Amino acid sequence: xxxxxxxxxxxxxxxxxxxxxxxxxxxxxxxxxxxxxxxxxxxxxxxxxxxxxxxxxxxxxxxxxxxxxxxxxxxxxxxxxxxxxxxxxxxxxxxxxxxxxxxxxxxxxxxxxxxxxxxxxxxxxxxxxxxxxxxxxxxxxxxxxxxxxxxxxxxxxxxxxxxxxxxxxxxxxxxxxxxxxxxxxxxxxxxxxxxxxxxxxxxxxxxxxxxxxxxxxxxxxxxxxxxxxxxxxxxxxxxxxxxxxxxxxxxxxxxxxxxxxxxxxxxxxxxxxxxxxxxxxxxxxxxxxxxxxxxxxxxxxxxxxxxxxxxxxxxxxxxxxxxxxxxxxxxxxxxxxxxxxxxxxxxxxxxxxxxxxxxxxxxxxxxxxxxxxxxxxxxxxxxxxxxxxxxxxxxxxxxxxxxxxxxxxxxxxxxxxxxxxxxxxxxxxxxxxxxxxxxxxxxxxxxxxxxxxxxxxxxxxxxxxxxxxxxxxxxxxxxxxxxxxxxxxxxxxxxxxxxxxxxxxxxxxxxxxxxxxxxxxxxxxxxxxxxxxxxxxxxxxxxxxxxxxxxxxxxx
Numbered sequence: 001x002x003x004x005x006x007x008x009x010x011x012x013x014x015x016x017x018x019x020x021x022x023x024x025x026x027x028x029x030x031x032x033x034x035x036x037x038x039x040x041x042x043x044x045x046x047x048x049x050x051x052x053x054x055x056x057x058x059x060x061x062x063x064x065x066x067x068x069x070x071x072x073x074x075x076x077x078x079x080x081x082x083x084x085x086x087x088x089x090x091x092x093x094x095x096x097x098x099x100x101x102x103x104x105x106x107x108x109x110x111x112x113x114x115x116x117x118x119x120x121x122x123x124x125x126x127x128x129x130x131x132x133x134x135x136x137x138x139x140x141x142x143x144x145x146x147x148x149x150x151x152x153x154x155x156x157x158x159x160x161x162x163x164x165x166x167x168x169x170x171x172x173x174x175x176x177x178x179x180x181x182x183x184x185x186x187x188x189x190x191x192x193x194x195x196x197x198x199x200x201x202x203x204x205x206x207x208x209x210x211x212x213x214x215x216x217x218x219x220x221x222x223x224x225x226x227x228x229x230x231x232x233x234x235x236x237x238x239x240x241x242x243x244x245x246x247x248x249x250x251x252x253x254x255x256x257x258x259x260x261x262x263x264x265x266x267x268x269x270x271x272x273x274x275x276x277x278x279x280x281x282x283x284x285x286x287x288x289x290x291x292x293x294x295x296x297x298x299x300x301x302x303x304x305x306x307x308x309x310x311x312x313x314x315x316x317x318x319x320x321x322x323x324x325x326x327x328x329x330x331x332x333x334x335x336x337x338x339x340x341x342x343x344x345x346x347x348x349x350x351x352x353x354x355x356x357x358x359x360x361x362x363x364x365x366x367x368x369x370x371x372x373x374x375x376x377x378x379x380x381x382x383x384x385x386x387x388x389x390x391x392x393x394x395x396x397x398x399x400x401x402x403x404x405x406x407x408x409x410x411x412x413x414x415x416x417x418x419x420x421x422x423x424x425x426x427x428x429x430x431x432x433x434x435x436x437x438x439x440x441x442x443x444x445x446x447x448x449x450x451x452x453x454x455x456x457x458x459x460x461x462x463x464x465x466x467x468x469x470x471x472x473x474x475x476x477x478x479x480x481x482x483x484x485x486x487x488x489x490x491x492x493x494x495x496x497x498x499x500x501x502x503x504x505x506x507x508x509x510x511x512x513x514x515x516x517x518x519x520x521x522x523x524x525x526x527x528x529x530x531x532x533x534x535x536x537x538x539x540x541x542x543x544x545x546x547x548x549x550x551x552x553x554x555x556x
Contacts (some may be wrong), residue, residue, distance in 0.1 A: 018053040018515050019397045022046045024064035027519075027548055030056050032072040034513060035493070035528050043077065045519040048547035065320035066511060075542055076527040078493065079512050080245025080520035082472040084417050085396050085461035087250035088239055088275075091257055092465075093231025095224055096147065099128025101160065107136040107148055114152045125174075125217040126158040133167050133320060137193075137204065137334065138191035144195050145169055146203030159352060160219045161210070164466060166318045167474070168210030172201055178213045180205075187212060189283040189314065189334050189344030191323065207317040208283050208336070208344060218256045228261045236265075236272045240552040242470050243522025243541045246274040248504055250367065250463065251312040254279050262306060271305045272544075272551035274520075276367050276504050278312035281353065283344045295360045302509050305547075309505070310392075311357060313366050319399065320435055324370035328400055332435050341370055350380040355387055363391035363505070365417075371402040380406045385412055395460070398443050400437070409456035415503040416451045417459045419474070421467030426480040447484045452491070459503050460495040462506035471496045472528070476537035489529050489536070519548040 018040070034040045037053050044052035044062040052059055063069065090096060099117035101110050110131060117126055134147045149158060149171045157174040161167070168365055175181070182201050183428075186192050190209030195202045205213060218224065219420045239247060251259050259279070265472035279294055300309045317323025322333030322341060329339035345353060354364060368377045374395060381393045394415040409416050420426065425446055433442035452458045460474045468474070475492040478485045486492045501511025524542040528536045544552035 016286070018046075019049040019058075020046075020515055022051050025059075025062035025067050028059060028063055028067055028069045029072055029077060029521075030059070030069060031074060032523075033074060035077060035529070036513060043513070043519070043521075045261065045548040046086070047225065048519055048549070050513065050515050050517055051518050053513060071440055072523060076524040077513065078243070078522045078524060079497040080503075080510070080522050080544065080546065081243045081496050082246040082248070082511060083239065083244050083461050083464070083496075084248040084459045084473065084500040084502070084503055085250055085419065086239065086244070086464045086469070087466075088118045088235035088247055088273075088464065089228070089232050089249065089252070089261070090235075091264060091469075092234040092238060093228060095218065095221065095227045095231055096129060096161065096480055097127025099126055099160065101128060101130040103163065105128050105130055105131070105135065106138065107141045107143065107145060111148065111152065114149065118152055120155075122156065125220050126153065126156060127160075127214075127217050128158075128443045129161040129163065131160060131162055131169060133162055133204075136169065137202075144200075144202040146172065146201055149203055157217065159210075159213050161214065164318055164320075166207050166210070166321055166323065168205045168208075168213055170205060170213055174213055174217070175201060175203075177548050178216055180209075187284050188346075189317075189342060190343065191321075191332065191338070207322050207323050207342070209536070212284070215253070215256060217331070225257060225261060228258065229264065232265055233259060233270065236270075237540065240272045240544045241541065242472075243524070243544050243552075244273060244469075245520040245522070245546045245551075246276075246504070246546060248276050248310075248461065248500070248505070249278045249312070250518045252277045252279045254293065254297075255282070266306050271552070272546060274305045274307070274506075274510070274518075274546065276307045276310055276506075278310050281310070281313045281345065283314070287353070287356065291356055291360060294357070294362060300360045300361060301450075302506060307504070307506070310363050310365050313350070313353065313364050315350065315366055315368040315377045316341055316370050318369055319436055322436065324374065324400070325372035326370040326437070327372045327375065327399070328441070331438055331522060340372060343373070343376070347376040347379060350377065351383045354380050354384040354389070358387070358389040360382060363389075363393050365394045367397060368395045369397045369399045371400045371405070373450060374398055374401050376406050378405055378412060378414065381412050381414055382408075383493040392503055394459070394503045400441060401447070401451070406450050407454050409451050410454040412425060413457070413497070415457040415459055417461055417479075417503065418446065418448050419461055419463040419467050420446070420448070420477040420481065420485070421462050421470070421474045423477075426477045428481070428484065446481075448478060448481065448486055449484050449506050452486060457502050458486070458495055458497050460492065461500070469535070472539050473537045474529070476533040479536070493528075512526075519545060521545040
């Protein structure tokens, strides 16, 4: 939790308590309101670190001719936001395709959009996004999705991603290139859907089955490095514009060359945020070669802007697919042969993974949506704790949690990471899940308060671009949720700052405005601790500072 530190004078040294005796400051931020420092108005920065927090009158020794003085005109200085789960690499990239469908269109209503995509590129893979699973799998459809897409693309491979990235719509050419037939075994963590009447493939792949085809498509692209680099720069620019100074990477598909792009950006000095890269654990690949690669790139060097000491691991899929792992069976599902959903990483293997990863310097950020996946993931972390691991572990999404598991987050020192950046969450509108889970289970979804009240570490993140990237929207929504949200604005701010730093294992260098920590700030036009939730969401970011360098200025 953030604390309010007194600004005092130590008589024998005449140095304020929140100060370090160094040379002149590189930057003085003055005439400011400072979060958690109600009596201070000035921050001094030296070599990228905070060296003074207090009154301007006590900061004279830090001000020299070489010092840049920034008059903030009573703007509100906060710790830089830490987005604990953000797909910044891919969210703004054109590499994933520029074939955009209509999210609300029926199967046949997608045909004009598909035909438009065909006109854009008549060679190589067509990659795109934007369809609704329930619309294109509607029981009233006259054709299967495969029949529709094959008529338009009879000879060119196509893969189209649903917004959550957990479903892919593909054509027969893509299926052939991937070696998938109606008789193919399903990959671990994936489902190959078939038409109920004919038993033939219907063109829809769930979870890891779709990931495998997307990887084929991505790695076939020309100039993918340059396109990926440009997309990353766009994503980082968007993050900086929203006051985000540290990012927990949503996932690093290292077999697509993404790590090389990040390293190039670091070497070029183009990173405008500190980033914890989270290499993806591939469910169908053997453990040994993955561990060998992970060991080679591991880095816990906090002087760098790139950290590589957490992996991204999926326990399960998502509820709407029927692939989130549940303790009780689904009431309705697209995959009746898996009535409780699926695992990407089976429970027994997850224990082994965590043990082996711990030995080479990694913790894990684990996707767990269903109550079965949450329980199994907690069991695996409990095993790691019993083996002596003290690393920070996080379960992200945690949409459905069995009551018996709520207290285990605090007991096992596991962070619960939530995404609340969409309006339907604030309105408790989970009726979409009633058909799959029943009203009792769907009503219990997304209960931040239940876990927060156990003194567990709770963080907020965007999962951009699934939800709004703006941390202020997440903070506001967590308050609008009422009894299932966070109790007050200070706790919501903590969830996007110091708590997220704890989850990343970097609370000693960032996450609060404290002398000795990195000078990472989000500077706002208003003090959000005195605003309504609606006004918090509308507050403007004036400036973003990372390690004492301005990476975003609204005036520019």
